[in-house]
Amino acid sequence: xxxxxxxxxxxxxxxxxxxxxxxxxxxxxxxxxxxxxxxxxxxxxxxxxxxxxxxxxxxxxxxxxxxxxxxxxxxxxxxxxxxxxxxxxxxxxxxxxxxxxxxxxxxxxxxxxxxxxxxxxxxxxxxxxxxxxxxxxxxxxxxxxxxxxxxxxxxxxxxxxxxxxxxxxxxxxxxxxxxxxxxxxxxxxxxxxxxxxxxxxxxxxxxxxxxxxxxxxxxxxxxxxxxxxxxxxxxxxxxxxxxxxxxxxxxxxxxxxxxxxxxxxxxxxxxxxxxxxxxxxxxxxxxxxxxxxxxxxxxxxxxxxxxxxxxxxxxxxxxxxxxxxxxxxxxxxxxxxxxxxxxxxxxxxxxxxxxxxxxxxxxxxxxxxxxxxxxxxxxxxxxxxxxxxxxxxxxxxxxxxxxxxxxxxxxxxxxxxxxxxxxxxxxxxxxxxxxxxxxxxxxxxxxxxxxxxxxxxxxxxxxxxxxxxxxxxxxxxxxxxxxxxxxxxxxxxxxxxxxxxxxxxxxxxxxxxxxxxxxxxxxxxxxxxxxxxxxxxxxxxxxxxxxxxxxxxxxxxxxxxxxxxxxxxxxxxxxxxxxxxxxxxxxxxxxxxxxxxxxxxxxxxxxxxxxxxxxxxxxxxxxxxxxxx
Ligand code: WT7
Numbered sequence: 200x201x202x203x204x205x206x207x208x209x210x211x212x213x214x215x216x217x218x219x220x221x222x223x224x225x226x227x228x229x230x231x232x233x234x235x236x237x238x239x240x241x242x243x244x245x246x247x248x249x250x251x252x253x254x255x256x257x258x259x260x261x262x263x264x265x266x267x268x269x270x271x272x273x274x275x276x277x278x279x280x281x282x283x284x285x286x287x288x289x290x291x292x293x294x295x296x297x298x299x300x301x302x303x304x305x306x307x308x309x310x311x312x313x314x315x316x317x318x319x320x321x322x323x324x325x326x327x328x329x330x331x332x333x334x335x336x337x338x339x340x341x342x343x344x345x346x347x348x349x350x351x352x353x354x355x356x357x358x359x360x361x362x363x364x365x366x367x368x369x370x371x372x373x374x375x376x377x378x379x380x381x382x383x384x385x386x387x388x389x390x391x392x393x394x395x396x397x398x399x400x401x402x403x404x405x406x407x408x409x410x411x412x413x414x415x416x417x418x419x420x421x422x423x424x425x426x427x428x429x430x431x432x433x434x435x436x437x438x439x440x441x442x443x444x445x446x447x448x449x450x451x452x453x454x455x456x457x458x459x460x461x462x463x464x465x466x467x468x469x470x471x472x473x474x475x476x477x478x479x480x481x482x483x484x485x486x487x488x489x490x491x492x493x494x495x496x497x498x499x500x501x502x503x504x505x506x507x508x509x510x511x512x513x514x515x516x517x518x519x520x521x522x523x524x525x526x527x528x529x530x531x532x533x534x535x536x537x538x539x540x541x542x543x544x545x546x547x548x549x550x551x552x553x554x555x556x557x558x559x560x561x562x563x564x565x566x567x568x569x570x571x572x573x574x575x576x577x578x579x580x581x582x583x584x585x586x587x588x589x590x591x592x593x594x595x596x597x598x599x600x601x602x603x604x605x606x607x608x609x610x611x612x613x614x615x616x617x618x619x620x621x622x623x624x625x626x627x628x629x630x631x632x633x634x635x636x637x638x639x640x641x642x643x644x645x646x647x648x649x650x651x652x653x654x655x656x657x658x659x660x661x662x663x664x665x666x667x668x669x670x671x672x673x674x675x676x677x678x679x680x681x682x683x684x685x686x687x688x689x690x691x692x693x694x695x696x697x698x699x700x701x702x703x704x705x706x707x708x709x710x711x712x713x714x715x716x717x718x719x720x721x722x723x724x725x726x727x728x729x730x731x732x733x734x735x736x737x738x739x740x741x742x743x744x745x746x747x748x749x750x751x752x753x754x755x756x757x758x759x760x761x762x763x764x765x766x767x768x769x770x771x772x773x774x775x776x777x778x779x780x781x782x783x784x785x786x787x788x789x790x791x792x793x794x795x796x797x798x799x800x801x802x803x804x805x806x807x808x809x810x811x812x813x814x815x816x817x818x819x820x821x822x823x824x825x826x827x828x
Pocket of ligand 1: 510585609614694
């Protein structure tokens with residue numbers, strides 16, 4: 200049927216787990232664990248929930264009023280209590296919670312006990328400013344420990360945090376402050392980006408000037424002499440906390456009490472405030488962190504994201520802290536001061552779990568395999584990838600560069616899903632380029648637009664068939680927009696991604712439904728064509744778009760970044776086209792290839808094909824507030 204998506208990519212490599220990986224894995228047999236979880240998802244999630252602490256129990260695991268879900272109905276809990284108090288009561292009190300490294304290699308090591316005290320001081324300070332349960336606090340901080348402290352302090356008293364990535368401009372920040380009607384903004388004087396100083400305070404000044412709900416601005420001053428503050432509205436972070444007591448009881452909250460709003464635009468349209476809650480989100484992030492990364496007490500866990508994105512919320516802050524893990528977090532970019540930056544950090548801190556993105560891997564690939572070779576990466580045990588389809592070429596490179604025997608967890612999920620949905624576990628056989636199978640308790644499928652399940656290898660829409668605890672509860676102040684996720688295809692959650700399942704039930708994500716290219720009656724996902732392009736030895740990155748074409752509907756145009764040292768020539772362009780021809784066939788060969796120095800990306804590193812297309816067709820670029828640069 201022409202409505203369905205064609206799948207061209209054939210990837211046959213399979214990697215079995217090593218004996219070492221299997222030895223002590225939490226989940227030894229995915230197949231049976233999955234079957235059991237899906238036979239009784241509510242039972243599965245309730246069992247997980249019991250590993251955490253609740254102030255009072257639930258009366259019902261799930262109340263499902265399509266499309267509105269409530270999990271752990273009637274229970275009270277607090278996610279910050281589970282991240283801190285639960286550990287401080289045990290030997291973990293003096294375990295390292297956070298190792299933080301700045302771009303200039305300044306280091307801070309914070310134990311669970313110390314994090315607990317700092318969060319409590321901050322929670323008391325929030326109360327002193329009149330922040331109470333349900334109030335919104337915008338956190339516009341660079342990647343410093345205070346960002347995590349502020350998030351947990353809000354959670355502790357039931358205030359709702361809205362973390363805005365510190366790379367956003369004043370209008371984008373103002374927009375998010377105003378939508379959330381925040382009373383307080385927490386910021387810093389500066390952030391650093393590849394040695395460049397970013398004046399965050401100036402951005403906040405502009406944003407707050409147009410945001411009447413903001414009563415106070417707290418500023419973490421990193422530079423001396425400190426930036427001038429206008430009292431009484433502006434406060435210094437350290438003065439603010441100085442006299443506060445290190446004890447502040449966690450507020451018992453309804454399991455459905457909102458924990459945070461996180462604005463996401465995806466790659467299109469006006470930002471939407473995705474709302475997550477304490478109870479279900481806590482259960483989902485806790486168990487996925489534990490099982491997907493096979494997290495153990497002695498691991499050093501390094502996730503490169505920024506808490507400004509959902510990956511940072513779920514897999515730097517909440518998931519790892521709920522597990523009592525030791526977290527490494529580093530300010531800065533993968534190639535600054537050198538492309539050895541992350542490998543160096545892995546060696547220095549003995550990192551055992553490393554969670555990164557395909558964009559970063561492709562960036563590091565450009566600098567060659569000699570960089571990782573310079574470092575001792577033998578501490579690594581489990582690797583992760585998130586954010587985009589990881590093309591088999593980048594997967595293989597990452598695998599090789601890290602020793603050739605560590606499993607890569609290609610985790611598919613979204614800001615809206617809250618926790619990882621489609622993912623291998625370390626003991627699952629891996630196919631490079633596939634996010635493999637649904638996580639325990641998650642029922643996923645590939646369907647046509649009417650919701651019919653598609654046969655193996657037919658491309659269609661990725662959907663989730665049942666509610667799960669960490670799912671978003673609504674879009675802030677826009678319930679209608681929330682409903683569209685559950686109304687687009689009947690009886691399921693539509694992610695907006697296209698995908699196919701192979702004979703083994705492995706899921707292969709092929710890009711966003713909005714970006715599908717229609718060539719001569721075929722519908723192609725962007726990921727496959729881009730993957731074929733970057734499998735050429737000279738190509739570092741690629742993006743493809745469809746251009747209206749009189750005869751074939753759309754023709755494919757590719758934008759390409761070459762690897763270091765490669766030079767553009769007609770012969771090179773032809774050999775790139777030949778490569779796509781061999782990998783996917785004639786239908787997928789781009790009719791035009793442009794060599795470009797960079798690609799438009801969101802600040803979280805996703806290619807904005809919509810912007811490439813609008814530019815190519817001379818159309819209005821639309822909302823580009825999320826664009827990097
Ligand atoms: C979109 C969600 C989830 C945290 C970071 C991004 C794409 C994400 C994968 C993956 C293929 C992926 C999807 C999804 N995506 N992970 N492993 N394989 N695609 O969160 O900004 O909400 O983006 O990212 O298109 O819908 P987000």
